[in-house]
Amino acid sequence: RTLRIGLIPGDGIGREVIPAGRRVLEALPSSLNLKFSFVDLDAGFDTFKQTGVALPEKTVETLKKECDGALFGAVSSPTTATKGYSSPIVALRKRLDLYANVRPVKSVRTAKSPVDLVIVRENTEDLYVKEEKTYEGPNGKVAEAIKRISEKASFRIAAMAGEIALRRQRVRDSGVDSIHSKPLVTITHKSNVLSQTDGLFRETARRALAQSQYQSVGVEEQIVDSMVYKLFRQPSAYDVIVAPNLYGDILSDGAAALVGSLGLVPSANVGDGFAIGEPCHGSAPDIQGQGIANPIATLRSVGLMLEFLGEEQAAAKIYAVVDGNLEDGKLLSPDMGGSAKTDEVVEDILRRL
Amino acid sequence: RTLRIGLIPGDGIGREVIPAGRRVLEALPSSLNLKFSFVDLDAGFDTFKQTGVALPEKTVETLKKECDGALFGAVSSPTTATKGYSSPIVALRKRLDLYANVRPVKSVRTAKSPVDLVIVRENTEDLYVKEEKTYEGPNGKVAEAIKRISEKASFRIAAMAGEIALRRQRVRDSGVDSIHSKPLVTITHKSNVLSQTDGLFRETARRALAQSQYQSVGVEEQIVDSMVYKLFRQPSAYDVIVAPNLYGDILSDGAAALVGSLGLVPSANVGDGFAIGEPCHGSAPDIQGQGIANPIATLRSVGLMLEFLGEEQAAAKIYAVVDGNLEDGKLLSPDMGGSAKTDEVVEDILRRL
Numbered sequence: 001r002t003l004r005i006g007l008i009p010g011d012g013i014g015r016e017v018i019p020a021g022r023r024v025l026e027a028l029p030s031s032l033n034l035k036f037s038f039v040d041l042d043a044g045f046d047t048f049k050q051t052g053v054a055l056p057e058k059t060v061e062t063l064k065k066e067c068d069g070a071l072f073g074a075v076s077s078p079t080t081a082t083k084g085y086s087s088p089i090v091a092l093r094k095r096l097d098l099y100a101n102v103r104p105v106k107s108v109r110t111a112k113s114p115v116d117l118v119i120v121r122e123n124t125e126d127l128y129v130k131e132e133k134t135y136e137g138p139n140g141k142v143a144e145a146i147k148r149i150s151e152k153a154s155f156r157i158a159a160m161a162g163e164i165a166l167r168r169q170r171v172r173d174s175g176v177d178s179i180h181s182k183p184l185v186t187i188t189h190k191s192n193v194l195s196q197t198d199g200l201f202r203e204t205a206r207r208a209l210a211q212s213q214y215q216s217v218g219v220e221e222q223i224v225d226s227m228v229y230k231l232f233r234q235p236s237a238y239d240v241i242v243a244p245n246l247y248g249d250i251l252s253d254g255a256a257a258l259v260g261s262l263g264l265v266p267s268a269n270v271g272d273g274f275a276i277g278e279p280c281h282g283s284a285p286d287i288q289g290q291g292i293a294n295p296i297a298t299l300r301s302v303g304l305m306l307e308f309l310g311e312e313q314a315a316a317k318i319y320a321v322v323d324g325n326l327e328d329g330k331l332l333s334p335d336m337g338g339s340a341k342t343d344e345v346v347e348d349i350l351r352r353l
Numbered sequence: 354r355t356l357r358i359g360l361i362p363g364d365g366i367g368r369e370v371i372p373a374g375r376r377v378l379e380a381l382p383s384s385l386n387l388k389f390s391f392v393d394l395d396a397g398f399d400t401f402k403q404t405g406v407a408l409p410e411k412t413v414e415t416l417k418k419e420c421d422g423a424l425f426g427a428v429s430s431p432t433t434a435t436k437g438y439s440s441p442i443v444a445l446r447k448r449l450d451l452y453a454n455v456r457p458v459k460s461v462r463t464a465k466s467p468v469d470l471v472i473v474r475e476n477t478e479d480l481y482v483k484e485e486k487t488y489e490g491p492n493g494k495v496a497e498a499i500k501r502i503s504e505k506a507s508f509r510i511a512a513m514a515g516e517i518a519l520r521r522q523r524v525r526d527s528g529v530d531s532i533h534s535k536p537l538v539t540i541t542h543k544s545n546v547l548s549q550t551d552g553l554f555r556e557t558a559r560r561a562l563a564q565s566q567y568q569s570v571g572v573e574e575q576i577v578d579s580m581v582y583k584l585f586r587q588p589s590a591y592d593v594i595v596a597p598n599l600y601g602d603i604l605s606d607g608a609a610a611l612v613g614s615l616g617l618v619p620s621a622n623v624g625d626g627f628a629i630g631e632p633c634h635g636s637a638p639d640i641q642g643q644g645i646a647n648p649i650a651t652l653r654s655v656g657l658m659l660e661f662l663g664e665e666q667a668a669a670k671i672y673a674v675v676d677g678n679l680e681d682g683k684l685l686s687p688d689m690g691g692s693a694k695t696d697e698v699v700e701d702i703l704r705r706l
């Protein structure tokens with residue numbers, strides 16, 4: 001099987017980590033019978049500054065017509081209000097109907113407070129519909145945004161969470177050692193304030209997870225604020241977390257803090273038959289150009305992308321060699337307390353393949 | 354001066370901690386020249402179940418007409434959608450125009466990773482306007498909520514954050530030892546997605562803090578997701594955090610996790626000339642009725658209420674005796690790893706007055 005992969009480095013350290021993603025794909029053992037071809041694509045704030053468009057139509061069209069999957073680096077946000085600029089990754093998620101953002105967060109085996117969870121974030125609606133307006137009120141300007149929650153999107157994201165919970169259990173049943181023994185999905189909401197929108201999310205998620213195929217999956221729910229609290233006090237209580245877009249965004253940065261660095265945390269934007277791997281870290285202007293960005297979030301995102309394209313074996317291989325590097329602990333990037341350069345970390349990982 | 358204080362225990366452990374708040378007020382040294390009278394008021398889910406109304410008009414009227422301040426315990430949320438029920442504390446904040454929710458989070462002096470910050474949360478708008486609607490779309494139900502941000506509310510909350518930053522600096526200048534040496538306000542937003550609403554919050558907060566009286570206050574800003582991350586990795590970076598309602602809600606639970614227990618974290622709902630002290634923890638049905646709730650969040654909320662009613666000396670006294678109990682560490686409630694009952698903690702604290 002040959003897979004065509006779009007490479008969208010974006011801004012900042014996105015340009016330093018996406019090449020690492022390409023390298024690991026090219027180095028996969030031939031026994032996996034996978035070949036890759038690549039196409040370089042533009043998007044980001046630099047693209048916006050050059051062309052007036054943050055997400056060129058050509059990028060969207062090439063992904064739709066030619067590609068099986070893609071890797072997205074990061075985008076810089078303008079530091080002041082910039083007319084006409086709009087986040088290309090948010091747009092891409094909507095344009096390709098990548099309705100799930102999947103963010104696994106896992107500590108190394110030796111961690112004192114072990115974490116092994118995945119956040120399944122709805123990726124197309126909530127406040128991210130970006131329907132905003134501003135008007136002059138009696139006491140100055142007033143701005144409003146719409147938070148939209150639909151039954152359809154809530155149902156499919158909860159079903160995806162159910163599937164992921166079952167898949168994780170299958171991996172555990174196959175002998176992979178874990179802190180969890182049973183599949184569990186925790187539904188995040190704030191229906192004590194937002195009874196209609198978050199109420200709809202909560203009820204629909206419960207209904208999706210009540211389907212017979214998820215019979216073995218435990219279902220709990222938690223209000224988002226107390227969830228952030230508990231995430232820090234007792235992270236091992238979570239297996240799969242399903243959340244509306246914005247809570248998922250916030251929770252996944254919180255979960256990343258638990259494992260020591262955003263530089264370790266991958267994500268995949270997943271739709272039906274398409275996946276974009278995306279490291280959770282941003283463009284990191286403070287370290288850009290120094291060659292010291294941690295490539296692990298990207299390498300794991302490559303694994304996730306492959307997993308959602310049905311290549312579970314190749315994904316498992318990548319996860320294993322990345323874990324090997326971390327557990328060995330000799331070649332770590334600065335965010336992990338080490339002093340290795342991006343390339344040195346990548347080469348150590350490729351050697352383990 | 355005699356202050357009349359409304360006591361609204363609400364549900365669950367609210368009934369166990371609010372009496373502790375009353376006791377500390379009654380026990381304040383007479384040298385402070387403060388007297389208190391009390392009035393018991395109803396609100397909460399139990400009140401709703403009995404009367405069909407979660408916030409009786411009488412409670413609102415008594416607070417408005419008779420009281421100088423109040424203490425609010427906690428409310429239970431219904432576990433399923435309940436027609437006609439609406440959170441009484443959210444309503445109270447709006448009815449009394451208590452536009453700021455102030456939540457200081459401070460670790461004990463001996464903490465390994467010291468925290469000394471205060472979250473100043475806008476308390477009247479954002480998604481808490483609770484303007485929601487549900488309609489039938491082509492693929493099932495769709496619900497929408499309005500997130501409203503006004504220039505007026507953003508300006509006054511940022512100005513309040515500036516005042517609090519200056520006040521904290523005055524306390525430090527008076528010799529109280531702290532991890533901070535300069536006043537700093539960090540503005541929280543997500544204007545990379547919500548350019549109009551959060552953009553208005555961000556710009557207006559910057560404008561409020563650019564006023565000459567806040568010249569000595571440093572101003573930074575941060576996107577809410579990366580703020581949650583940094584809050585956990587480097588909490589000492591924050592002095593005063595100003596945030597729209599929902600982010601403030603989430604951040605303050607996150608900050609509470611840093612100091613070990615929600616049972617330690619107080620809040621005050623503050624308007625012009627009125628303040629309601631409110632522990633940040635909820636009604637905690639799991640421990641209700643056992644007499645083991647941590648009273649410290651409430652006692653500190655009493656201090657905060659007094660501070661905003663202009664009684665800084667009385668407030669400082671309460672903070673000091675609470676810190677005494679914690680630093681001594683002999684009589685701690687179960688959430689802190691101790692085995693003391695609520696009353697034993699209260700008595701230890703009163704002895705130190």
Ligand SMILES: CC(C)[C@H](C(=O)O)[C@@H](O)C(=O)O
Nearest residue numbers: 075087089090249545546578
């Ligand atoms: C860059 C930003 C628009 C984006 C988001 O909020 O989704 C980022 O925080 C993420 O989590 O991928």
Ligand SMILES: CC(C)[C@H](C(=O)O)[C@@H](O)C(=O)O
Nearest residue numbers: 192193225440442443602633
């Ligand atoms: C109970 C709930 C409505 C409330 C809120 O969201 O404000 C609580 O979480 C709080 O922080 O006081």
